Amino acid sequence: MGDGIIDERSVSPPAALLADFGFDDDNLKSNHKVWLESAVVDRIRSTAMKPSEGYWQIRFEGAASQVGSDGYNLQLSKRRAEQVQNYIRGRLSGHPLMFQVIPRGESLPVDPSVKDNAQLAAIAERVFVLTP
Numbered sequence: 001m002g003d004g005i006i007d008e009r010s011v012s013p014p015a016a017l018l019a020d021f022g023f024d025d026d027n028l029k030s031n032h033k034v035w036l037e038s039a040v041v042d043r044i045r046s047t048a049m050k051p052s053e054g055y056w057q058i059r060f061e062g063a064a065s066q067v068g069s070d071g072y073n074l075q076l077s078k079r080r081a082e083q084v085q086n087y088i089r090g091r092l093s094g095h096p097l098m099f100q101v102i103p104r105g106e107s108l109p110v111d112p113s114v115k116d117n118a119q120l121a122a123i124a125e126r127v128f129v130l131t132p
Helices: 030-047 070-091 117-124
Strands: 005-008 015-018 056-062 097-103 127-130
Touching (some): 030 070, 056 070
Parallel strands (some): 056 097
Antiparallel strands (some): 056 127
16 A cells, blocks of 8 residues: 555546545645646646547545544545545646546445555545546
């Protein structure tokens, strides 16, 4: 898990898991921004799609651990997803983009094979980024 990112560009649609947000934290880390630049921002810029040709649809699914209330964790997961969305929107202003933020709170399952509590918490504090 080292850098907090699991790169899944080989799947369709390409996706990433930005983890390691930290307990009760919705701020992007520098390693998140580095990955977003190479995997999302640079990719969209290199395609140079014009609005008449369609829009990039990017989905952000935020998640949180099971510590705390369901309502609070739903809001935290939304803030995390919105942080990622805002970063990409700021870096790609003028590009034909459509965003969808989906707060999942505690409802996104964590890999049941993970037994280490620290790793489990790091994985639970995450945002999935899905691009076309």
